[in-house]
Amino acid sequence: MIDLKRMEVWFVTGSQQLYGPETLKQVAAHSREIAGALDAASAIPVKVLFKPTVKTPEEVFALCQRANQSSGCIGLVTWCHTFSPSKMWINGFKILQKPILHLHTQYNRSIPWSSIDMDFMNLNQSAHGDREHGFIMSRMRLNRKVVVGFWQDADVQDQIGAWCRAAAAWNDWQGARFARFGDNMREVAVTEGDKVAAQMQFGYSVNGYGLGDLVKYVNAATDAQINSLLNEYEASYRLPSTLRRNPPLRVAIREAARIEIGLRKFLKAGGFKGFTTTFEDLHGLAQLPGLPVQRLMAEGYGFGAEGDWKTCALVRAMKVMASGLKGGTSFMEDYTYHLDSKGMKVLGAHMLEICPSIAKGKPSLEVHPLGIGGKADPARLVFDTPPGPGLNASMMDMGNRFRLLVNEVEVVPPEEPLPKLPVARALWIPKPNLPVAATAWIYAGGAHHTGFSQAVTTEMIEDFATMAGVELLVIDEDTNIRAFRQELKWNDTYYGLCNGFIS
Ligand code: MN
Numbered sequence: 001m002i003d004l005k006r007m008e009v010w011f012v013t014g015s016q017q018l019y020g021p022e023t024l025k026q027v028a029a030h031s032r033e034i035a036g037a038l039d040a041a042s043a044i045p046v047k048v049l050f051k052p053t054v055k056t057p058e059e060v061f062a063l064c065q066r067a068n069q070s071s072g073c074i075g076l077v078t079w080c081h082t083f084s085p086s087k088m089w090i091n092g093f094k095i096l097q098k099p100i101l102h103l104h105t106q107y108n109r110s111i112p113w114s115s116i117d118m119d120f121m122n123l124n125q126s127a128h129g130d131r132e133h134g135f136i137m138s139r140m141r142l143n144r145k146v147v148v149g150f151w152q153d154a155d156v157q158d159q160i161g162a163w164c165r166a167a168a169a170w171n172d173w174q175g176a177r178f179a180r181f182g183d184n185m186r187e188v189a190v191t192e193g194d195k196v197a198a199q200m201q202f203g204y205s206v207n208g209y210g211l212g213d214l215v216k217y218v219n220a221a222t223d224a225q226i227n228s229l230l231n232e233y234e235a236s237y238r239l240p241s242t243l244r245r246n247p248p249l250r251v252a253i254r255e256a257a258r259i260e261i262g263l264r265k266f267l268k269a270g271g272f273k274g275f276t277t278t279f280e281d282l283h284g285l286a287q288l289p290g291l292p293v294q295r296l297m298a299e300g301y302g303f304g305a306e307g308d309w310k311t312c313a314l315v316r317a318m319k320v321m322a323s324g325l326k327g328g329t330s331f332m333e334d335y336t337y338h339l340d341s342k343g344m345k346v347l348g349a350h351m352l353e354i355c356p357s358i359a360k361g362k363p364s365l366e367v368h369p370l371g372i373g374g375k376a377d378p379a380r381l382v383f384d385t386p387p388g389p390g391l392n393a394s395m396m397d398m399g400n401r402f403r404l405l406v407n408e409v410e411v412v413p414p415e416e417p418l419p420k421l422p423v424a425r426a427l428w429i430p431k432p433n434l435p436v437a438a439t440a441w442i443y444a445g446g447a448h449h450t451g452f453s454q455a456v457t458t459e460m461i462e463d464f465a466t467m468a469g470v471e472l473l474v475i476d477e478d479t480n481i482r483a484f485r486q487e488l489k490w491n492d493t494y495y496g497l498c499n500g501f502i503s
Pocket of ligand 1: 102305333350449
């Protein structure tokens with residue numbers, strides 16, 4: 001569903017006319033070689049296209065116009081092999097609507113000590129050419145990523161790759177549609193927010209649909225479609241033997257399959273990239289969608305429970321960033337704590353809706369009662385999450401701005417099996433530890449819903465926040481509460497000056 005290879009970044013080299021055709025020919029050849037190497041790099045998940053060197057204000061402007069118009073172009077990588085006077089970039093940058101990565105590299109890795117002469121010096125000038133290039137972006141307050149190092153080195157390619165993933169997610173948000181079935185869980189604050197402001201800043205739209213609109217699709221599912229999906233369930237999941245013998249449980253799974261077929265059809269028909277549900281508004285559905293939501297998330301759809309459209313959009317963006325990487329991405333909720341002083345942990349889960357992309361091994365398909373919502377027992381996949389590094393990300397509407405919050409975590413195995421817990425779950429130790437992480441999270445107003453991922457990195461989220469121009473707070477190994485609280489105050493002042501204060 002999410003194919004990053006269809007997207008492209010343009011590799012643009014800045015120069016000027018005064019070097020003459022010989023030098024400019026070399027500049028072009030070297031740039032083509034670098035673009036080709038980045039295109040072939042396994043760390044870079046999108047196409048990298050070489051573009052002819054820009055040497056005049058008109059060429060820069062025309063290039064930026066073309067980048068804006070190109071649906072395949074998700075961003076520009078710029079570099080100045082030679083000196084490129086930056087006033088010639090102003091008019092182009094003024095209209096550019098795509099993200100920029102400024103690659104500060106040099107064609108030659110090493111100084112050729114015994115042979116270096118002024119010809120070499122005139123060709124390999126990025127050490128000062130890129131500073132002129134950087135100045136104009138700072139002068140224009142342009143959000144961008146700066147990556148420094150030799151273009152063949154893995155750490156440089158990794159940083160470019162992370163930015164490409166963020167740019168792909170950013171591109172995916174532009175014009176994206178998210179469907180909200182019913183409204184918000186009543187009285188909940190953090191899942192609310194300004195959908196108009198979100199569309200203006202992030203490019204996606206969120207609109208509500210009545211449950212009846214969905215139920216029409218659900219009721220149209222045929223027996224043949226349902227049977228075929230049941231076969232797929234049998235092949236993909238562990239089904240307890242009691243389930244095979246128990247007709248009411250089989251009915252519950254048939255109902256889940258019916259909902260899945262209807263939901264998928266509804267989402268495809270409307271071109272949606274994600275959706276929200278709420279257990280307070282299920283009229284016409286036999287059960288709260290659990291298994292269907294889990295499976296649609298695994299296909300790449302964003303999801304937020306209880307009407308949480310911000311988390312839905314964020315999960316979708318994280319799914320795009322994670323495409324093709326090892327490790328899954330899911331809607332998540334901090335559910336229960338283990339406050340043992342020998343090792344404090346968070347048990348993350350939800351009522352049902354955790355994505356099986358984070359499952360350790362084959363998930364178990366089960367049916368259990370749900371004490372909330374007053375509906376029939378819903379089907380769900382139950383599993384643990386493999387140990388290793390991960391993160392939780394959360395988006396809040398602070399009134400005068402959106403705030404993105406990240407906490408890096410280490411997923412750990414459960415200390416003992418959890419035979420009576422009928423939902424999918426992940427157990428983690430937040431960085432730097434639970435008390436500091438939760439203190440910082442709560443001071444930041446962080447939501448209880450998050451996008452959880454074992455594939456997306458803080459760097460990708462950071463690049464994404466830069467593209468979106470959104471506040472980002474990171475809770476990691478280095479977080480210090482006193483400094484973090486100051487950061488919150490400074491950010492209030494900064495964004496207050498930029499966007500206006502709201503009391
Ligand atoms: Mn919830």
